[in-house]
Amino acid sequence: MVSRWQRSFQRSGWSTRRWVATLLFCVLMVAALAACGADSTSTTAQGAQSPTPTPTSxxxxxxxxxxxxxxxxxxxxxxxxxxxxxxxxxxxxxxxxxxxxxxxxxxxxxxxxxxxxxxxxxxxxxxxxxxxxxxxxxxxxxxxxxxxxxxxxxxxxxxxxxxxxxxxxxxxxxxx
Structure with a gap:
């Protein structure tokens, strides 16, 4: 016995493979967006310092x-x-x-x-x-x-x- 949801899914023309491919594409897009900005540059280290206020006028x-x-x-x-x-x-x-x-x-x-x-x-x-x-x-x-x-x-x-x-x-x- 096929449920109403399964019949609707079958009539829509979407196969299981198509759903999996779409889901995989979405996951890859999220991973690609997360990889944006992965460039890391380093600078010389400077330790904590107490700032010296400049004279106020x-x-x-x-x-x-x-x-x-x-x-x-x-x-x-x-x-x-x-x-x-x-x-x-x-x-x-x-x-x-x-x-x-x-x-x-x-x-x-x-x-x-x-x-x-x-x-x-x-x-x-x-x-x-x-x-x-x-x-x-x-x-x-x-x-x-x-x-x-x-x-x-x-x-x-x-x-x-x-x-x-x-x-x-x-x-x-x-x-x-």
Whole structure:
């Protein structure tokens, strides 16, 4: 006895082989997309340093934060655009070393989730701090709400920028 679903499947003209071939094609496409951005470049390691705030004057307090750009990763954790990632990370690292206001966005994508980190360098009364504003989402939903944490340190290493002890977000590595 053939079920109604099986009869419908047989009438549609789709064979089992065709379904398997379509499924295999989809799996290969996902694997190819995940392989995008697999290029990894290394840079010279620079250890964690405490930034030295530059002297503040009335004109410096009104400066806007430098927008260093954004870094996006594929589900394998590698930058989608390694040249852009390196440029953005270098911009943020240089601003951090001088304790100059700057912003860097890091979109960490996994297979079914997205975490958006917005790092900001802030200065006040000769004190420099780095904050991490984090939004989470389970795909395909859009991120809602955010939490802001203060990180204890930033260091530049061959694999990227390392943000230490950023509250509940913990240690965050931004690849470049």
């Amino acid at each position: 009335t004109s410096m307090k009104t400066l806007q934060a430098r927008k260093c750009g954004s870094i996006q990763t594929n589900p394998r954790g590698l930058p989608v655009d390694s040249a852009r990632a390196k440029q953005s990370a270098t911009c943020f690292w240089q601003a951090y070393q001088k304790c100059q206001p700057a912003m860097l966005e890091f979109d960490h994508t996994s297979v079914d989730a997205l975490a958006i980190h917005t790092f900001n360098i802030r200065t006040s009364d000769q004190h420099c701090s780095v904050t991490d504003d984090v939004q989470h989402s389970v795909l395909p939903a859009k991120p809602v709400g955010s939490k802001t944490y203060t990180c204890t340190a930033v260091s530049s290493k061959p694999d990227g920028l390392h943000f230490s002890a950023c509250g509940d977000a913990g240690d965050v590595t931004v690849p470049m």
